[in-house]
Amino acid sequence: MKIHFYKYQATGNDFVIIDNRVSRLVFTKSQIEQICDRKFGVGADGLMLIERHPSLNFKLEYFNSDGSQSLCGNGSRAAVHFAATLGIVNGKSTFEAFDGPHDAQLNGEIVSIKMNNVREVKSIGDDFFINTGSPHYIRFVQDLKNYPVFEEGRKIRNSETFKPGGTNVNFLEILPNNVLFVRTYERGVEDETLSCGTGVTAAALAASLKGLTSPISIKALGGDLSIEFKKPKSSGDNGHSVMFEDIFLVGPAKMVFEGHLEL
Numbered sequence: 049m050k051i052h053f054y055k056y057q058a059t060g061n062d063f064v065i066i067d068n069r070v071s072r073l074v075f076t077k078s079q080i081e082q083i084c085d086r087k088f089g090v091g092a093d094g095l096m097l098i099e100r101h102p103s104l105n106f107k108l109e110y111f112n113s114d115g116s117q118s119l120c121g122n123g124s125r126a127a128v129h130f131a132a133t134l135g136i137v138n139g140k141s142t143f144e145a146f147d148g149p150h151d152a153q154l155n156g157e158i159v160s161i162k163m164n165n166v167r168e169v170k171s172i173g174d175d176f177f178i179n180t181g182s183p184h185y186i187r188f189v190q191d192l193k194n195y196p197v198f199e200e201g202r203k204i205r206n207s208e209t210f211k212p213g214g215t216n217v218n219f220l221e222i223l224p225n226n227v228l229f230v231r232t233y234e235r236g237v238e239d240e241t242l243s244c245g246t247g248v249t250a251a252a253l254a255a256s257l258k259g260l261t262s263p264i265s266i267k268a269l270g271g272d273l274s275i276e277f278k279k280p281k282s283s284g285d286n287g288h289s290v291m292f293e294d295i296f297l298v299g300p301a302k303m304v305f306e307g308h309l310e311l
């Protein structure tokens with residue numbers, strides 16, 4: 049089977065995207081692993097399918113490179129940019145993702161995604177755990193440039209506390225002028241990636257508990273992002289308490305190439 053694909057990167061988090069509105073292909077776990085394999089396939093952190101949605105601009109199916117599914121913030125930014133090239137998005141849009149609908153805004157190559165409200169930040173010793181559509185462990189460290197992100201991230205990701213699902217693991221260093229340097233070990237890729245959108249969002253929210261204020265500038269290995277958010281004064285929607293609302297993940301997304309893959 050020959051499949052037309054597009055290769056995207058969003059601050060170095062890279063994706064294979066397929067317009068699946070007509071063909072409605074279904075991929076097995078081993079086919080996803082093969083497509084994302086950097087030696088035997090196209091190579092990517094994840095695979096995304098753009099599908100039709102009955103009322104929204106599109107539906108996004110995101111798969112990590114091991115075939116598992118979750119919300120991908122950077123993937124969502126790339127998908128919105130790609131959907132504009134298909135003509136199904138123009139400026140403002142709304143799409144359905146793993147954790148429900150998201151509003152998005154496209155401005156050139158900058159894409160802003162509205163994330164779901166965050167109700168809870170768990171403290172684990174000096175560390176934190178926040179779900180921003182995907183689960184994220186947060187640890188503040190010194191000298192992040194030289195920190196063993198892969199080794200420490202893999203240990204926490206596979207620890208008993210987070211079994212069976214596991215967690216993504218983010219290491220943070222607070223820099224001067226409200227800037228946060230973030231490196232992430234991603235579950236489902238099982239490696240450090242150059243950037244993780246839901247990860248830097250969780251990182252910024254945790255950093256706000258240490259005095260940083262919205263908007264927080266993020267430095268990731270693959271580029272710069274920005275996180276905006278509000279802390280409501282009292283209880284939020286449906287009477288449930290909300291810790292953070294109006295959360296936006298903002299940054300660039302770029303098409304790198306297109307081609308055909310053989311499965």
Ligand SMILES: N[C@@H](CCC[C@H](N)C(=O)O)C(=O)O
Pocket residue numbers: 061112116117118119120121122123182183216234235236237243244245246247
């Ligand atoms: N790279 C993503 C996160 C993708 C999902 C994650 N690996 C998980 O399985 O939880 C992002 O940009 O948010």
